[in-house]
Amino acid sequence: MPYSLRPDVAVEPVIAGWYGWSYLLPPQTLARFVHNRFTPIMESYLDSPEVHAAAVRQPRMHGGPWVHAHEHYDVIKDWHERSAPQRELLNELFEAIRRLEEEILPRYTGECLDPVYQELPPALSGRVEVFYGRDNHTPDYRFIEPLMYASEFYDEGMQQVRFRPVTSDAREFALTTPMLEYGPDQLLVDVPLNSPLLDMVFRGGLDEAELARLTTELGLDGERAERFAGYFELVAGGPARDESAEPDVLDYAGHACVFVRHEGTTFLVDPVLSYDGYDDATEGRFTFADLPDRIDHVLITHNHQDHMLFETLLRIRHRVGTVLVPRSSNASLVDPGLAGILRRLGFTDVVEVDDLEERRCGTATAVAVPFLGEHGDLRIRSKTGWLLRLGNRQVLFAADSTNISPSTYAKVVAVTGRVDTVFIGMESMGAAASWIYGPLYPRPLSRREDQSRRLNGSDFEQAKAIVDALDPDEVYVYAMGLEPWLGTVMAIDYDESHPAIVDSDLLVKYALTRGNTAERLYLRKTLTR
The missing domain is CATH 3.60.15.10 (Ribonuclease Z/Hydroxyacylglutathione hydrolase-like)
Structure with a gap:
């Protein structure tokens, strides 16, 4: 029988250590979120974890800037220190955007914008277009997005996925807590989110040799390979589904x-x-x-x-x-x-x-x-x-x-x-x-x-x-x-x-x-x- 991912295993996207969603993929928006939201959350948590522990227990604080895995202080602190080079790179882009918006563009109120291109910080040079709004006095800009993705600030090495079992219908708010390994049932894997290896994981139907090869290509060995294998189960094959007749x-x-x-x-x-596939899952x-x-x-x-x-x-x-x-x-x-x-x-x-x-x-x-x-x-x-x-x-x-x-x-x-x-x-x-x-x-x-x-x-x-x-x-x-x-x-x-x-x-x-x-x-x- 072939192996397929268990239906109760979540595979969560991770970008720069945080739950991955669409505003964290482009480097320019990621830089803003890291500087303006995630860094203040981490500084607050590392300074006063007890405040976060109290806040997440109060319904009126739900969805606020609180770390939910507050009991894992040492794990989170270690990750925060190790990820400092990532933040430094993104902060360079953040500072370039800040300078453009707050220092360079406000000096222009209708005159030609050509000189702006000579003033652009290196992180933005050649990657933005500047222009006036219809009032001919308010300058604005847009990113040349393919060039932003081609820059050093878009690093697929910041992307991961986290495997973990789902144990109940209700899931904890994820947008303000670092996505780390907080227990032996969780596995953080370094893999770009566009990797075909993830399609193999989700498609399933793997024989033992294919599962072993997938494990190796994901860079897993020893105990981590065993943990990864535990997320799969043997699934009996059935007749091909004739979807055209449905x-x-x-x-x-x-x-x-x-x-x-x-x-x-x-x-x-x-x-x-x-x-699905966990105890007490709501039927239907x-x-x-x-x-x-x-x-x-x-x-x-x-x-x-x-x-x-x-x-x-x-x-x-x-x-x-x-x-x-x-x-x-x-x-x-x-x-x-x-x-x-x-x-x-x-x-x-x-x-x-x-x-x-x-x-x-x-x-x-x-x-x-x-x-x-x-x-x-x-x-x-x-x-x-x-x-x-x-x-x-x-x-x-x-x-x-x-x-x-x-x-x-x-x-x-x-x-x-x-x-x-x-x-x-x-x-x-x-x-x-x-x-x-x-x-x-x-x-x-x-x-x-x-x-x-x-x-x-x-x-x-x-x-x-x-x-x-x-x-x-x-x-x-x-x-x-x-x-x-x-x-x-x-x-x-x-x-x-x-x-x-x-x-x-x-x-x-x-x-x-x-x-x-x-x-x-x-x-x-x-x-x-």
């Missing part, structure tokens, strides 16, 4: 993840999947085992960690044909190119789609729909809702789009036609803008500014206006972070009084009074087709 389906898989099969073509929207969930061998199209709505989860994307990469993403044209600190990130993550067929552009996918069609709000009023272009035309049915995945301009959806429908099924994100009280984007700001927002620019999905009135404009038959609330495994990258503690629960309850009731099918989705739901 029926059409629309399957909610948790959070904003939906699996679609239409006339043999498969789609996975915003992949975030849970594990959609897990990796429920995926087909081939996913023809992955659709990404936007560049937030709960919609573009590296941990899931790496695990399914060997199954994926094409990835469709919103077109990005900014190449800025707050809006790095989504396609470039995915290509460096090892995906080879990535297609950017602009507003209301269409992409033929088998007998279905994917249409990019405008996505407003939820990004802290920043100039972020890489976001879209996805409309799937499945025969005579149209399904819209609106993700976290906030209906701040109610006439937009009416105008969209005038172009696309009526929508039959809509998925609406209703995290109506999201995090403050700085929770994601704070390390990228030139200077911190005031508390008033930060709280006013929250990363909100639609509230009841906004979602109601979407339903009225689209006039759908089915209304589903999703993307709420309700599933316990979302705790890795989200920090939401719901109760019945939480605004998102109140607002989504109101929307479901409203849709039902219209005669719609309506529900706030949780765990898994196979919908009518």
Whole structure:
């Protein structure tokens, strides 16, 4: 029998010692996060670990800048000291960006910008373009992103994966704790995230010789090789799965993840999947085992960690044909190119789609729909809702789009036609803008500014206006972070009084009074087709 990875083993991406997500892959954004977020967290922890130990026990502190593995002080201190050369390199890039933004560009208020190129620090020279905004007085810049990835600041040697068993549905918040080996059941492996060796791990079906060769190529020997082998199990082979004969389906898989099969073509929207095979795992969930061998199209709505989860994307990469993403044209600190990130993550067929552009996918069609709000009023272009035309049915995945301009959806429908099924994100009280984007700001927002620019999905009135404009038959609330495994990258503690629960309850009731099918989705739901 062949060996395959156990279904209860998580393989977590690691970049520069931290949980890997999309803003840590480009070197320019990684430099900002290391300097502005991770270094202060480490300095605070190393100075007062007891403060972090107390903070992580308080629900109101959930998602704050606290180290969760606080009991492993010596391990964390040793890693922090050993990783100083990495920080020094990234700090060189951080300082170059700071100088450009705070010292060089502010001196220009309308005159020719040509001299700026002679003043650029070496880390940025030849790798940025400077220009004025439309007022002809405010200078700005963009990165030439391929040259940033080709620079010494993008080092795949900073990338790793950590193997560890999953023991419960609920997972601990991961974004503020170094990803190290904290116990004998964990294994940190030095391997670039785009390595084909990871595809071998996830594809499975390995005989003993192949597993031994994989172990060697990952640089593992002795006890570490034995630990690695323990993550695999013998799996009996079965008859080949005839996926072409499987029926059409629309399957909610948790959070904003939906699996679609239409006339043999498969789609996975915003992949975030849970594990299985451990004691007390909630039954009936959609897990990796429920995926087909081939996913023809992955659709990404936007560049937030709960919609573009590296941990899931790496695990399914060997199954994926094409990835469709919103077109990005900014190449800025707050809006790095989504396609470039995915290509460096090892995906080879990535297609950017602009507003209301269409992409033929088998007998279905994917249409990019405008996505407003939820990004802290920043100039972020890489976001879209996805409309799937499945025969005579149209399904819209609106993700976290906030209906701040109610006439937009009416105008969209005038172009696309009526929508039959809509998925609406209703995290109506999201995090403050700085929770994601704070390390990228030139200077911190005031508390008033930060709280006013929250990363909100639609509230009841906004979602109601979407339903009225689209006039759908089915209304589903999703993307709420309700599933316990979302705790890795989200920090939401719901109760019945939480605004998102109140607002989504109101929307479901409203849709039902219209005669719609309506529900706030949780765990898994196979919908009518």
